[in-house]
Amino acid sequence: MTNNNPTWLEINLSAITSNSAALIRETGTPLMAIVKGDAYGHGALQVARAAISGGAQWLGVARFGEARILRQNGIQAPILVLGLALGEEVDEAIARNVTLTLPSRESLEHFSARAKAVGAKLRVHLKVDTGMGRQGVFPDDLLPFAREVQDSGQIIVDGLYSHLAAAEETHAANEIQLERFKKALASLQENGLRPRWVHLANSAAAFYLPQTRFDLVRVGNVVLGLRIRIDQPLPESYLPSLSWKAKLASCRRLPAGWGVGYGLTYIPSGEEWIGVVPVGYGDGLRRMPGNQVIIGGQKCPVVGRLCLDQLMVRLPQAYPMGEEVVIIGQQGDESIRVHDLAAVYQTSQVDVTTLINQRVPHIYV
Template identity: 45%
Template structure:
């Protein structure tokens, strides 16, 4: 908020990208974010049930049941198309509660929303129901976190501006206007309007794929465990399912209680940190455990870092994303619920 000078909508969908939605939302609430956003209705309900009272925008609500739940609990709906209107009217007949909505404009993402030229007719149809309050309008950049100079960024902004102009031409002025994700919020001031949506950057993850970790962010995640078994195995011994790895010499093999069931991907070149050094994971990652090739004996209980810093070495989200051939958000979101979260 201090950096952008703009109110922040904290995006805490997918369990706050794996960090823990309720705890992250509580902290974000304390520091003064304007509002929240989630992907699904149940995520919004979870926040409400845990004391979050600020506005919560739900990106995706499609079924009658989802819309009923959102309307009756005063969650803010993303109006992604005219086909939602009969369901919203049905909810009003049940609860006599107007639906709060943000209009969604598809400016180039090709996912949800309507084209800019369709926004006036959608807004007028929504107003004609008599049971909808248009509180905002938004869109989403497709390339801005990968390439700040992509021509599509300019095209999308122009399309969004067109949508705003078309709404003004029919005297509709949504109070909240937002187009920026984390990357645009920091690096594209002209896209901030009067609200920015910040998700991964809120959690200390670099939102830019084209430059190093920015100095104004602070990493906020360490994923650690401990050795639960240490054994010396003979040369030639096979390790793990499929026996794809055999020891070249007598070696110390450690076992950690983390596997792909926890979100640690089954890749062949994983490493962890033990004793301040990068240690290779050997054999196939199991559901609940994996094996590491120790350079020497370490006692059971020795700290193991899967994500974070130990001594002068570190394994960051960017490193795992590159190793696992995926996005940074996918790395953290994939850390499953059975991994304990401790907030300091």
Template identity: 35%
Template sequence: MNAFRFNIRALRECLKPGVRLMAVVKADAYGHGVQPCAEAALAAGAEVLGVGIIAEGIELRHCGIDAPIHLLIGILPDEIDDLLRYNLSTTLCSQPLAEAIAKKAAAQNKQADVHIKVDTGMGRLGIGWEELPAFIEFLSGLKTLNVLSVFTHLSSADEDVDYTRLQLDRMQEALDLVEQNNLPCPPVHCANSAGLLNFAESQCDMVRLGIALYGVVPPVPQGHVPTQSPELKPVMHWKTRVLRINALPAHSYLSYGRRFITRRDSRIAVLPVGYADGLSRALSGNMEVLIGGKRAPQVGTICMDMCMVDITDLPAVKEGDEVVLFGKQGDDAITVEELSSRYHTIPYETLCGVGKRVPRVYLP
């Protein structure tokens, strides 16, 4: 976990004085394992944990974690009891849901912690930015609700400078309206990983960091100069081993659909990893692995539990040898960004997709 802790320290150095850090550990900490990452994040100075759904918050409570936990996508009405039982805080952008939470909290003589979500251009969750004063005033009448923050989400901080600044301007307009109406304004947060690194003005009172914690640097919009450029280290390395080596003559078909045929006498290594483990079938014939520090092409259709690589040019490879799907081996490395680009997706999806049956081994 040294790389994870290193990244948190590096990212904290990017923050202005007094800015708090929410470590986003949803989706099993982007595939890395939620409990180890949550504990490491808190130990390294994160003040809040962010998760997606209520089950993830409950899981952290069962792990003995008592730090503040924010449910970023919010809850459904039938999840209010668990919200209160496990002392979680939820995103809120609905008057009926606010009333329902307040009513149940009052019945249990509790306070419910909520975060107001403002839609400044994501088009997903949130009240309209011009509606913020009225929503704050409405919530002030619900005495069992404790508004911890108001926040928005930047949709294109890794792609579009103008649109990101438009979103930040809309958020500021909403906050100005709150001030003009003499209403109390809670702490504000706007920045995700791309926002923090590309737009210093997005820091506000707290930042919500996800992908950068795990060592992936978000892209920089074309023509834009990032405001922060910390060194980050990849946290996950995905490895397997050679299960079997087959000697096949030229003109032999491989795998489902016979989409690959050997053009020469070949040595084919079978690896015990497939699409059930998160190695997308879309990568079939379009990726490389590292064996003995050298690259070998994947060949044939990736199966549910296995795939094959051509090691004809690597005569020293033997059964049991370590294979790297992404990570470093010897003098070479395959990054998660490289692997993701080969099937036209983003590192988020690749990392989150590494399946539960792939063992996680945590190094100090």
């Protein structure tokens, strides 16, 4: 089928499969592929399938609704909901065999009341806050909490986990969180309450802090081929999976002094080839200086302000309408990667990819 989209994402599923397999091989640990936020904008269902075919045993999502979509589309792998679940979602989690995070006494009361009403048991992973200040019981409260959960009779504790706040950095907090986690785990172990799945590591920890791997690594970034730190390349066994392309809408030679874009913030000093690309901040690029695209194998600067649906680019020569434009990806010897955009925008790679608008069609290759 011909591709008549003015702009589109290309997602390389075999890269996701091979990244997953490489992670499992190199960490020697089972993988939970984190596909929350529509797999950071890459498409949760397709990424989930690709990660599973690379060997991922588990999937992680933020909300129950994300788990529901995976189940409705035939995904049978165990799924952990990392965030809040309420009301009928708890009943449905039981019915769909989705595992919920149990982070507090309040949730325990809620979950056990729902499970009792449904007359079936709910599967959970306990969450302990080892020092991120976000979610979970304090390590010293874990043992009494686990006993209360057990006493409720309605809940199967299948896992225990925590999340690291600064795993991307060489930070004293990593060791402190790990020690707290180990101590909390030991308190369960000594009382015969060690759950099957114990996990702590995200991408950065899975790579740099092997002692955090335990039974499962929870990885989003590296599965997608995104870097752990934007200034550090991944080993060559990991491949980027996301490209963002467009077709040149027009290219005209503007006379000197002919201003470009809202606010006329760019005025060519001589005659210039200015191309129009049908991508704007309404697609998820940022309305900030420093954007570039690749055309004809060359990086070209975006000039003037980004519009909602279009941008203007200074070209070294004329190109025909329909010429391929790369916003993220490779063309010839040049590449612009998600980490390059994250550096320009001074944000995370996930912030860049997750905010790519759904109106940009996803093509899976």
